[in-house]
Amino acid sequence: xxxxxxxxxxxxxxxxxDIDTPWNVLVFDDPVNLMSFVTLVFxxxxxxxxxxxxxxxxxxxxSGKSVVWTGAKxxxxxxxxxxxxxxxxxxxxxx
Numbered sequence: 227x228x229x230x231x232x233x234x235x236x237x238x239x240x241x242x243x244d245i246d247t248p249w250n251v252l253v254f255d256d257p258v259n260l261m262s263f264v265t266l267v268f269x270x271x272x273x274x275x276x277x278x279x280x281x282x283x284x285x286x287x288x289s290g291k292s293v294v295w296t297g298a299k300x301x302x303x304x305x306x307x308x309x310x311x312x313x314x315x316x317x318x319x320x321x
Contacts, residue, residue, distance in 0.1 A: 248298070249298070251306055253292055253316050254290065255286050259313065261283055264314065265280050271312075303318065
């Protein structure tokens, strides 16, 4: 005697959301670098115009830190390395 049984297949649909999570690049205030230098670095690394670079620099200066860029993890790591090569205090964190 044969009976047809329906099979139930359960698949794990959990995804790794860390891959898609945006990352923030942060720059922290320091007593060493001139404000004009920080502005110049933002222009060079991110391609920001003078006004945007000055706005971010003033946020760093007045608030102690600023999120200067948000995006993919690998690009954030690259930007942090670039900022640190200019002796800026920079790090990254999940957005």
